[in-house]
Amino acid sequence: MNQTAPVDTAGSASPEALLARIFGYNAFRGRQREIIETVVDGDNALVLMPTGGGKSLCYQIPALVRSGTGIVISPLIALMRDQVEALKANGVAAAVLNSSLDAQARRQVERDLRDGNLDLLYVAPEGLLREPVLAMLEGCRLALFAIDEAHCVSQWGHDFRPEYLQLGLLRERFPKVPRIALTATADERTRAEISRHLLADGGRTFIDSFDRANLRYRVGLKDNARAQLLRFIQNEHRGHSGIVYCFSRKRTEQIAAFLYQNGLTALPYHAGLSADERQAHQDRFIGEDGVIICATIAFGMGIDKPDVRFVAHLDLPRSIEAYYQETGRAGRDGLPADAWMVYSLADIVQIRQMQANSSAPEAQQRLERERLEALLAYCEHAGCRRPPLLSYFEEDHPGNCGRCDNCLNPPETWDATEAARKALSCVYRTGQRFGAGHVIDVLLGNASDRIASLGHDRLSTFGIGSDLDRKTWQSVLRQLLALGHLQPDPAGHGGLQLSERCRPLLRGEQQVQLRRDTVPVRRTRAAGSRVEIDTNSPAWEALRQWRLETAREQGVPPYVIFHDATLAAILEARPETLDDLARVTGVGQHKLDRYGGDVLNVIAAL
Template identity: 75%
Template sequence: MTTVRATEPATEAEQLLKSVFGYEHFRGRQRDIIETVVAGSNALVLMPTGGGKSLCYQIPALIRPGTAVVVSPLIALMRDQVEALAHNGVAAAVLNSSLDADTRRRNEQRLLAGGLDLVYVAPERLLRPPMLSLLERIELSLFAIDEAHCVSQWGHDFRPEYLQLDVLAQRFPAIPRIALTATADERTRGEIARRLLPDGGETFIDSFDRPNIRYSVGIKQNAKRQLLAFIRSRHAGHSGIVYCFSRKRAEDTARFLAEQGFDALPYHAGLDAATRQAHQDRFINEDGLIICATIAFGMGIDKPDVRFVAHLDLPKSIESYYQETGRAGRDGLPADAWMVYGLSDVVQIRQLLSQSSAPEAQQKLERERLESLLAYCEHAGCRRPPLLGYLGEDHAGDCGNCDNCLNPPETWDATEAARMALSCVYRTGQRFGATHLVDVLLGKETERVRQFGHDRVSTFGIGSDIDRKSWHSVLRQLLAAGHLLPDPEGHGGLRLSEQCRELLRGEVSIRMRRDAAPAAKTSSKTRTTVDVDTESSEWLALKSWRLETARAEEVPPYVIFHDATLAAILEARPSTLEELATVSGVGEHKLARYGQQVLEVLDGLESTAVGQPAIRPAG
């Protein structure tokens, strides 16, 4: 085992941070959390994706005597973390359904012999009596319960097995537990504490802000073409995830991007298991691949260099949106969270909620989550206050890294236009969709308008001084604000809500944002958001060496070194192993394993620069 002993826990933690993981300083609340768990106390940790949650239990696992048991529902994440730990010289293994019988027996024998610092276990396996009995026979350092929000029946990733994890407090009361999650509102936090830490524990809430992510929300016009322009202008050659509402849309989008010259694959529950696994493996192991997926994709994938997450349709809630966008930029380098949506998305989501058979309390919660998401989308100010406010964190705004801060939208007093629209919905019988309503407001004598006699209602033509796109924007924002509701039967019609009364009577006013004009056609030339020239020979040589090495070792490239570490190496230009050891992300084990190869690649670049033959990247 790789356990290091010292007299001062904080000093020991700092030593391990550098020697094993290659980092000089702790981030956020990491030090406080580690000291709490090392001292034997329970902890509830809420920290954003990419914020360094895993170090909060991995370092205590190396300090405390015994083996740490990490409970995770995600086989892919277990595999990635064990591979990453092995490449840092840490003894770790998994016990889950993906193992053959021989491998499972070997891992169990290593566990019994005290040869593991960490063992990763799925909750289903952990709860089996033989596994609990096995754990009672060994020295345990701690229990780490990852993705702890899965305990919540109100949440988006509920796993019933998590409700039974209270057995850990009953059978192992002296072993500290740390519950970790990246997404949990106040209700979910309470449920995690009650079910997983019934004997108490300290709560650590780090900032959920991801300053490296640029949030952008646009109005859907031609979603696939808008996506294409976005990728070409900011992320050509980068890995990304495109989330779609349906399986068909995911398939169509992947096909469209492939036709445009991008490496793009679909991922959804309708594909057979072998195809899904093959597509996921390619995404993990290759650079520049784009996955077009339903929400079935992304959980448990520890790929740090996802440069963008795009939504072609509204996610289910702001909590889902935060979690899905959090899969971008885990390495701390610049990344994009880009979304387009339209009135049809709002209608579709509201209809699904209205047709739900869930208990009324849960339906109410889901409606509140949708309202928060819609308010975020239509917000005219900095994106971060409404996004982080949902998670219980204050933000002063003016982040400088969202669409509204970079290009502030224009707003207007839409009170009269809103009253016209609401009155038109009422006068036409509260059963027609946006296109028909706009025709009536504009005074268009279409066959359908004449058929229903709507050329004779009082609202016919009263909005002729406002253009069609603006009327669609007004109806969308009234729907988003809850003044309009979709037809519960799913026929596409709009009706008035109870809350529109004051607005319809003119007792309150409303301001709306003006939708931006369609973006001009962008150049196909790549403008990278990573702070390094990704077309330079130096960058390509380092990535080529990393890819060859990863293929030889059958691991994802980021297990060798993250993009951020490669960028730091290029910036530092070390010429000796001692200089390379000072680069962030280069620990002692990786220095010994890869250091000389990295220096040879850099030396080959220097030789090429002065006209000498280049040294072939080691692999």
């Protein structure tokens, strides 16, 4: 049975009043107010807003202002469950209607819906599209339809869900109910698909800044990736929750075991695990502090955990869009967080090889190549990380953010035109069928038996690169591959070949500047990377322990009680009365009534 009565909006139904009374915030951010007004007025909206930017308020508050129940369409049961628990903790009457419910619970939710006892109802797209559900909704008063993770409508994306294509019928069945489609990542093509399939009758488009100002972007070269990852976590994020993305299922298990052996709480997550194992690992990640998930891309979409302090990539993601989406799972609470990645020449070859062997239509292959090239350009970029990242989403950034590796430690560049021509010539002279190691041996003039047997010691390119060392040549070949001057052998034998793009460079019509790689060094905690909370403080530990015990008693994740950002604000304010506590950001009326006395007792005992 629904334990929370619908929010009483009588006399205080303005969006600002609800924002303060229910959610504990004093002001809207960015374009939230415009979006809310649009939907409250009954108009459709397409909302593109970064993860952590406050998308959920853009439909939750209109659902509370407008008469009826807001229907939220969400792709994952875990996401629905977490958001409903958070809403209930704020005193909002919310429920889910999905396959996780038994028959009795489902009937109760349906009764609450028909009786008008719900502010918000979360449903999966496949469940919503069942005729009995649609017919039931036609007999109810509905405030709005919110279509979350709307990029799932795109057949060009890795999160494609075919059910989303059918959601256009909402316009036909419920023509007077406004729709709001929301996503944290969508390029121009995906935005067009969202509009065509979900908002064919029009609507306003709101694009907020995609800049996650609290994230520090860091990209480096692999040099014993496991050890690099361990140092990064131990030096900067010990005791913090984080996600490590790996390319393969086997690698997630290996990395999780490695981290566990070194004293960290790490768990694997991939599609090859049983459903029970995946659920158990996900529940621990959400419900405990300091758990690290080592995952493939099967993990993350819809995980509403605000206090993920880092996202690490041990292998290149498939596109800059995937990278942005995955790194966006860090720092959803607005506190500082790290997006950390290492990669190598082998990673570039592997992904380009997969694309070369793709059986997808040519148009899709071309799009995937463009997306990979955008990612590689970002990785090899020598300036501020934000301009190339945000330009992919058609947003300008002036650079000099002061919060990425290149701004904090500017890399050196060099005129590599002559070296690049030597490398390309050597690839050509050796027959365009050998890998980087062999090409470098020829450039360095290493007269091995294999090189002699192939006659490559008699080539004009033999030894012409002896003025540079092996690491520099590895860097040159990696960057030429990233820039598209080289490509992997489509046959999959690991060889390098020239591409059409290299012709101007070989002809002397083009110059090339490359990054000068630096040898990775052991780092201590870098300035500006640490979360602005003294995690060793007894006061911090006391508040977190109270939150954990309270969450366990209620069977909800700790962040449903209060986010880390709210605990930090409480520590800073040191409230002595309930009125003092009510002024802390993130403390709404329902939580003040429910937890205020306990929080004051914890603070008083410090």
